[in-house]
Amino acid sequence: MAVVPESAAIVNALRSGLVPNVGLEHFATGLDALVGAVNEDLDFVAGGKGLSKWIRGEYGTGKTFAARYLCAKARERKFASSEVQISINDTPLHHLETVYRRLIEKLETAADGPNAFQAIVEGWLYQVGDEVTRLRGISEDDPGFADATEQRLEDKLADLSKRNPAFAQVLRAYHRATHEGDFATAQGLLAWLAGQPHTDRSVLAAAGVKGKVDGQASLTFLAGLLQLLRQSGYAGLVVVLDEVETVQRMNTQTREKSLNALRQLMDMLAKEELPGLYLVVTGTRDFFEGYKGLKALAPLYQRVQVNFSEDSRFDNLKAPQVRLTPFMDDRLLTVGARIRNLYPAKNPARLTERVSDAFLQGLVTQVTAGFGGKVALAPRMFLRELIDVMDRVDIHEAYDPREHYKLELDDGKLTAEELAAKHGRPVEEPPEEPEEPTSNDSEGPPPAPARKRLDG
Structure with a gap:
């Protein structure tokens, strides 16, 4: 059984349904082709250029995992990275000063780690x-x-x-x-x-300065940060804007501001005003194709729009927009086996014997069935259940999951998408936020950011 230094951190994150911050390479699957295409992009960016990659995928396809994995790979190539989770209250996209502040807070390098x-x-x-x-x-x-x-x-x-x-x-x-x-x-x-x-x-x-870094000035400070990084010997900076689909729940006025912020970033990249920046934007299909998403701003939609065929095997991964394919049973089984093999067990032999390949296959089948056969929605709960089972096997010598385990998908632990799949109903759309007063664009102190779930 393989032992990796980050095993405890990986298991602790998965135990709570979160994407681990470290060790993703130990159980990443199905991303090799995308990593290869991104490496070519990074070669271009390292030459002092700017570029973007837009990643689309439905709930459960692992957008956050993929983006975080790409950041880890980029840090190995002497890039700095930063992951910014977009949200209506904590980090609204149209408040560029907040996005910049979160970007700095999440700045990470291979040498110095987070908060770099x-x-x-x-x-x-x-x-x-x-x-x-x-x-x-x-x-x-x-x-x-x-x-x-x-x-x-x-x-x-x-x-x-x-x-x-x-x-x-x-x-x-x-x-x-x-x-x-x-x-x-x-x-x-x-x-x-x-x-x-x-x-x-x-x-x-x-x-000899005054005021604060706000609004459009934050993009100028981003340019300063990029130059500082390049003067320090870094190849560039990878910035992830995750969950941008939240702009669809914003009111019309705020949504327009958010999309214009994305357009401005694209304009600056095209004009080479942000040399060394590799911008990664993740979102759902509705964000990329819906009229409350990119289609609400035609110039932006036209820049990143890609026609996808039914056969994902022949997708153009060099295109500005790429898609992640849903999990299938075999891929989920592979992930489960890798997590089992790195679990820091006190008795590895007992764990391997009781959490066998046959048990893993049965767990995949049960969890998938619980979500109406939709494998794409199963990864988060499958991994949580798997960690829970392994914890019990590790703690209790008499515990045998083949005899004592029973799957219970508690509604209170499920997301809106998982609940909808479990009960066979459409996902309920959250209401739009109310319109902002047009006379006040200032922001107050944001609430503490929520940790990212292991979902999309």
Whole structure:
């Protein structure tokens, strides 16, 4: 039985029906072709270009899993990544400042892991001194090292200033504050650069800036971040906008703003104003084809529209829009076997004997039948049930699932899509949010973000 370092984290996430943040490569299936196509895209982006990939799939096809897996693969190639889950209340798409703030909060690199923004800035500053030593042969003990470092810093800041003067000013002030040991000011400046809305005026005065990163300015700051990453030796940045189909539940006014935000991002990519950005957008078929989705903004729809044939084997994975195919029994069985093999059991032999391939096949059949034969809706509950069974086998020596296990699909644990499939009825559409007052576009402090389920 294989043992992987992330096994406990993987199992803990699946136990709650969530997509794990690590170790996806140990049980990913059916994504090799998509990874190959994305790698070609990343080669293009690494050359200083911008590109987007739109991933469509129904509930249960694993859109979030696929996007997170692509991010992990990109980080192996010296890309930074960030996953932003779009939602009506927490991260509305039309509030670009909120999207930018979430992007910074979720920034991740292979070297520094999650919450990597400060590490990236510190690495950039360290590299300035390293370049002076390496390129000019001046050691840290040399009397001219400090002046040479300041000059190299100003050269880099001058390049950054061309895209975003405020971004460069704050970096300069951050460097000065850390050098002087004023860490409170340094942290305040970094928070402002990350899009945090509440920063003391005295902190901003140290950098000669005012206000906050809001609205359209957030896209300029995104461009500054991209340049900072490239100056630091990163190939680029992969940004995932997940669950964009939530814009369909927004009122007409907000929906139009959200779609225009996507169009603006596409325009900036086309004009090469966001070099090094690989934008991944996930959504359902209704979002891509419905009149409350992309079709509500014809220019955007026309850019990403793709005609799919009935035979998915011949899909063009190089196209701007690609689709994920639903799970079938054999794929679900493969995932189940891989999860069983990495489960951190105290008695691996007992686990393998009692959670046999035959039991896995039976569990796939039972869960699928519970959802009206729709395998595509089964993965989340199948994995939750499987983890629960393995937990019991691991804890109780006398527990044998072939004798003691009984599937119970409790309505309280099911999503709207799963409930609809279980009871053979259409999915109930949530009501649209009420119209916003046109005189006030400001946002208050958002609620804490919800963790992402292991569904679409």
